[in-house]
Amino acid sequence: MDLLGLLLYFYGGVLLAHAVPHCVSGVMGQPFPTFWTRLRGKRLPCPTMNVLWGFCSAVAGFLLVASVGQFDLRSTRDVGVLAMGALFASLHLARLNNQSPFAAEAPPPSEIADDQNDLYYS
Numbered sequence: 001m002d003l004l005g006l007l008l009y010f011y012g013g014v015l016l017a018h019a020v021p022h023c024v025s026g027v028m029g030q031p032f033p034t035f036w037t038r039l040r041g042k043r044l045p046c047p048t049m050n051v052l053w054g055f056c057s058a059v060a061g062f063l064l065v066a067s068v069g070q071f072d073l074r075s076t077r078d079v080g081v082l083a084m085g086a087l088f089a090s091l092h093l094a095r096l097n098n099q100s101p102f103a104a105e106a107p108p109p110s111e112i113a114d115d116q117n118d119l120y121y122s
Contacts, residue, residue: 005069006081012068013085015061021093022054 025032031044034053045053065071065082072078 006077008064008068009071009078009081010085010088012061012064013082013087014089015057015064016082017086017089018093019054019058019061022050022057024054026051026054 022032022034026047026049029047031047032050034045034050071082
């Protein structure tokens with residue numbers, strides 16, 4: 001496998017990891033910031049848009065991995081490069097979302113406990 005193929009596997013891992021938070025947030029019904037939200041400074045997209053954004057990322061990542069060369073799950077090099085791309089994207093997303101102006105501050109533990117009790121006893 002040449003360097004270009006490995007680079008595409010890396011970016012396939014980036015896109016596959018990028019799809020996870022968007023799909024999960026969308027399925028949970030919660031908004032999640034996208035690149036365009038940060039760029040334009042607009043409101044957060046709706047959960048449906050996040051599911052679509054995550055699905056497109058997953059398809060693009062799959063196409064990068066499946067259509068380039070012969071990706072082999074038994075090849076340490078192929079899987080390692082894909083995993084490094086996924087790890088890079090995950091760490092990058094974690095750092096960005098921690099500094100996001102959209103990130104809500106966590107409520108005090110007493111408020112969380114009260115909300116949970118309201119759910120159980122209502």
